[in-house]
Amino acid sequence: MNLSTSLLLSTLTLACSAAFAAEQPVIGLITKTETNPFFVKMKEGAQAEAKKMGAKLMTAAGKKDGDTAAQIAAIENMTAAGAKTILITASGDAIIPTVKKVQAKGVQVIALDSPFEGADALFATDNYKAGVMIGQYAKAALGDKPAKIAMLDLFPGHPVGAQRHNGFMTGFGLKANDAKSNELSSTPETVCAGDTDGNQAKGQTAMENCLQKNPDINVVYTINEPAAAGAYNALKKAGKEKGVLILSVDGGCQGIKDTAKGIITATSQQYPLKMAALGVAAGVQYAKDGKRSSGYTDTGVTLISAKAIAGVDSKDAKTGLDLCWGTK
Structure with a gap:
């Protein structure tokens, strides 16, 4: 293989990698805390589904339940990093103005477990x-x-x-x-x-x-x-x-x-793995067709x-x- 051919192949490889990165759906998951076993399991479910569906998952959490400041910062950071869908277990209504701001930029925001006004969709236990x-x-x-x-x-x-x-x-x-x-x-x-x-x-x-x-x-x-x-x-x-x-x-x-x-x-x-999996799937679908999810999906309770x-x-x-x- 001569030098020009090698350079051409390298250029094509880099171009393909860049194209894949651009097409790969970026999804954010923001939970109330990192320590509550419920949210630990939800994160595991989102990671597994994202890997299966070829999506990139970003994660963040508050320091404790009620830490809306950390959740607001995470919404802004994930949007700046290219997330087009953000899944949130909301700690309070203080996040709503920031949610509306990123939705206006084309970000789909889905509530998991905890409903809040203005979310595009909700996947949760009744x-x-x-x-x-x-x-x-x-x-x-x-x-x-x-x-x-x-x-x-x-x-x-x-x-x-x-x-x-x-x-x-x-x-x-x-x-x-x-x-x-x-x-x-x-x-x-x-x-x-x-x-x-x-x-x-x-x-x-x-x-x-x-x-x-x-x-x-x-x-x-x-x-x-x-x-x-x-x-x-x-x-x-x-x-x-x-x-x-x-x-x-x-x-x-x-x-x-x-x-x-x-x-x-x-x-x-309740079933947090199901909530997370549905949320990631909705994010991947939004990346494909641009149609936001809507309404409430009951994820079951026994x-x-x-x-x-x-x-x-x-x-x-x-x-x-x-x-x-x-x-x-």
Whole structure:
């Protein structure tokens, strides 16, 4: 091979590589945190789907749930880097003006798990239904005993937190706000409430505070399974873990193991891998035809319990482990 031929081949190789890079869809994934197992699994799902579909995936996260400043910076950085679709588990409405700004530049923005105004589409669990399911189970499991309920929430004003909270109360048969409200309902049966930010340490602190307020709590609603683990630790430390129902939402593998052990009484299982995979696929499709996704896609929810109760549709922990955070 002479020098001119070699140079020609090198030039063609570089040109083809550049053309591929230009055509390769760039998709961003922004989660609330990097440490919550739910978002770790979502990231894994997005990475696997992006690899399968030949897309480039960029990722970012807040330092904690509610860190909208980090999410806003990530939206701007990903747009500048060429992302044409951004998938977001929103930490709050403060991101909306930035979302609108990048949408005007041709970026498709899809909400995963947490809805927010102006998203092109939403792939998520029906969080109100998830709350209703654990509320129904708790009511059936408690029977005729007077309910003394601790509500361990996310933080005020978050739509997912409100939907799960109000759904639980509806399922339990208590007066509650509907699925469209971001306000948390309260009744005399809900003897204590505390914010956990969805993490174990704050879940334990919130439960300790509730036990000081009312040591006879017999039902504990938790926003997610890390908060449930914290609540259990507080109950065990106080010698009150027996006879208290702990209900939750997520259905992660560790949470299902805790359900099998009786630490969590029942949990509503959701499927973050499915959310992520659908989001990446929508991003690849948008790169191909320029048509934005729209509307809400329900990614499913299943009630998992260690003990079946007549009249309440649930699956056992073995089924939960088989499904935990997969694409179902």
